Amino acid sequence: MLLSLSIWVPIIGALAVMTTGRDKNSNLTRWIALIAAVAGFLVTIPLYTGFNPSSAALQFVENVPWIERYKVGYYLGVDGISMWFVLLNSFTTILVVIAGWVVIEKQPAQYFAAFLIMSGLINGAFAAADAMLFYVFFEAMLIPMYLIIGIWGGPNRLYAAIKFFLYTLLGSLLMLVALIYLYKATGGSFSISDFHKVPLAKTPQILLFVAFFLAFAVKVPMWPVHTWLPDAHVEAPTGGSVILAAITLKLGAYGFLRFILPIVPDASAMLAPFIVTISLIAIVYIGFVALVQTDMKKLVAYSSISHMGFVTLGFFLFVGGQGSALGIEGGLMQMISHGFVSAAMFLCIGVMYDRLHSRNIADYGGVANVMPKFAALMMLFGMANAGLPGTSGFIGEFTVTLAAVKQGMFWTAACAGLALILGAAYTLWMYKRVIFGEIGNDHVRDMKDVSPREFWMLMLVAACVLGMGLYPAPFTEVMHKSVDALLLHVSHSKL
Numbered sequence: 001m002l003l004s005l006s007i008w009v010p011i012i013g014a015l016a017v018m019t020t021g022r023d024k025n026s027n028l029t030r031w032i033a034l035i036a037a038v039a040g041f042l043v044t045i046p047l048y049t050g051f052n053p054s055s056a057a058l059q060f061v062e063n064v065p066w067i068e069r070y071k072v073g074y075y076l077g078v079d080g081i082s083m084w085f086v087l088l089n090s091f092t093t094i095l096v097v098i099a100g101w102v103v104i105e106k107q108p109a110q111y112f113a114a115f116l117i118m119s120g121l122i123n124g125a126f127a128a129a130d131a132m133l134f135y136v137f138f139e140a141m142l143i144p145m146y147l148i149i150g151i152w153g154g155p156n157r158l159y160a161a162i163k164f165f166l167y168t169l170l171g172s173l174l175m176l177v178a179l180i181y182l183y184k185a186t187g188g189s190f191s192i193s194d195f196h197k198v199p200l201a202k203t204p205q206i207l208l209f210v211a212f213f214l215a216f217a218v219k220v221p222m223w224p225v226h227t228w229l230p231d232a233h234v235e236a237p238t239g240g241s242v243i244l245a246a247i248t249l250k251l252g253a254y255g256f257l258r259f260i261l262p263i264v265p266d267a268s269a270m271l272a273p274f275i276v277t278i279s280l281i282a283i284v285y286i287g288f289v290a291l292v293q294t295d296m297k298k299l300v301a302y303s304s305i306s307h308m309g310f311v312t313l314g315f316f317l318f319v320g321g322q323g324s325a326l327g328i329e330g331g332l333m334q335m336i337s338h339g340f341v342s343a344a345m346f347l348c349i350g351v352m353y354d355r356l357h358s359r360n361i362a363d364y365g366g367v368a369n370v371m372p373k374f375a376a377l378m379m380l381f382g383m384a385n386a387g388l389p390g391t392s393g394f395i396g397e398f399t400v401t402l403a404a405v406k407q408g409m410f411w412t413a414a415c416a417g418l419a420l421i422l423g424a425a426y427t428l429w430m431y432k433r434v435i436f437g438e439i440g441n442d443h444v445r446d447m448k449d450v451s452p453r454e455f456w457m458l459m460l461v462a463a464c465v466l467g468m469g470l471y472p473a474p475f476t477e478v479m480h481k482s483v484d485a486l487l488l489h490v491s492h493s494k495l
Helices: 002-018 023-042 045-049 083-099 108-127 131-140 142-152 157-185 192-196 202-219 228-235 238-263 265-291 296-315 325-356 372-385 392-406 410-435 452-470 480-492
Strands: 059-067 072-078
Touching: 002 023, 002 045, 002 059, 002 072, 002 083, 002 108, 023 083, 023 108, 045 083, 072 108, 072 131, 083 108, 083 238, 083 325, 083 452, 108 131, 108 142, 108 238, 131 142, 131 157, 131 192, 131 238, 142 157, 142 238, 157 202, 157 228, 192 238, 202 238, 202 265, 228 238, 228 296, 238 265, 238 296, 238 325, 238 480, 265 296, 265 410, 265 480, 296 325, 296 372, 296 392, 296 410, 325 372, 325 392, 325 452, 325 480, 372 392, 372 410, 372 452, 392 410, 392 452
Parallel strands: none
Antiparallel strands: 059 072
16 A cells, blocks of 8 residues: 555645646645655655565565456565665655745646656556556656656757657667567566566577666666767756656666566676676766766766766676675665765756856856855765765765675776766866856856755755765665575576
8 A cells, every 4th residue: 555655645646736727826836746745755654664674575565456358467566676766756756846946937737747747657667566567657757757858948858858758768669578578478477576487598588688778778878878868957957857867767777676687687697798898888988078068967967877887887796697785785875875966966056057047167156155055065965976985975886896896806896996086076176166266257146045945955865965875774774685585586597
């Protein structure tokens, strides 16, 4: 029941928001949206408090027949891998509503409703234990994001929205083919756990790997299928960028753990060097690309691609067919941390954009002189983005790098470590030019410090960034059993 509530509470809230109608009811619209977002988060808290970390099995299971003829079920459940992302998504939805509180003047009811619907659909994808149900949620969430970018985005919003939609849709169509193949291979079941038990020869495993990889690599996004992301971020409104970076990218990485590693373990071990290579390219090369950006949003968008490279790197640290539990847990920690840090960075850029209506670094300078509270908070998030110890940004990247060393992959760890230097370079270089120095121009001089709404919104994320960085145990302890069970399954599946 809890998982159904996490899906349907925000969606029902979106319908309630839509009933407020036109802009004249915008205050009522915003309050209903906030209540729906908070309620959607509150119903997910028992997923953590009631979670049994000593079990690797799915918990809070709901299984009701849906399309009985094809054995498609409304089958939900979370384990130590997926549970945190339901909470992260629901928490981020609250931030998005607060961020757009006074900024969205054009059709606010439709704007907030789109985010609430997407929140429910994303929770459904993370909780789905039936492959076809997962596919429905995975694809349906494209629609509200397409509308968010296409209606409330920047001057080139239609180009960015269509590019985002086509990239992610085309990749997903191959996944649908793979799901149908596995449905037949199981004798007529779409249960993801049944997919894990199907014995597959080498060639089918490789073909299925390619089909799933293209679907999830675009979503992460991995190099070289990443080009849609900077365009989408630049044109999306602040809330759209926050959800894109903090949540939707994580669905792609989640697909690697839920589908690729357990369903085609031998192909995963065989092709692991390829994934490690393109992950390192993303970490290092895209870090250099971020270093030369003049648009703050585009810089943070490229940094997201680089940071997500650590996730896929950690997942595919195989030696002799044996995966690394430390690497997978590090990748998961990086996913959660990146959700907090990337959301915070885009929220900070949004705060400045709301005042100056520019994302160009050159249009700023000396912001700390007029916005000291904001400057202090953005420094914390910038340091987290650079991987400073004591912040959440350090935990995942350090763990993945340590996992590479423990697997005997020293040069892989060395290349990944270079990204920590690059991360500090492009983040601090942007921060210096925007925040420090003399006041850049009269427009900057007229900027006002954060309002109470903006201050507490950023403080919420700051608490998460510091809390996770200083005491990561609550985040990691629920993962161990599920990760160990996944690696045990992978290691026992030999051709």
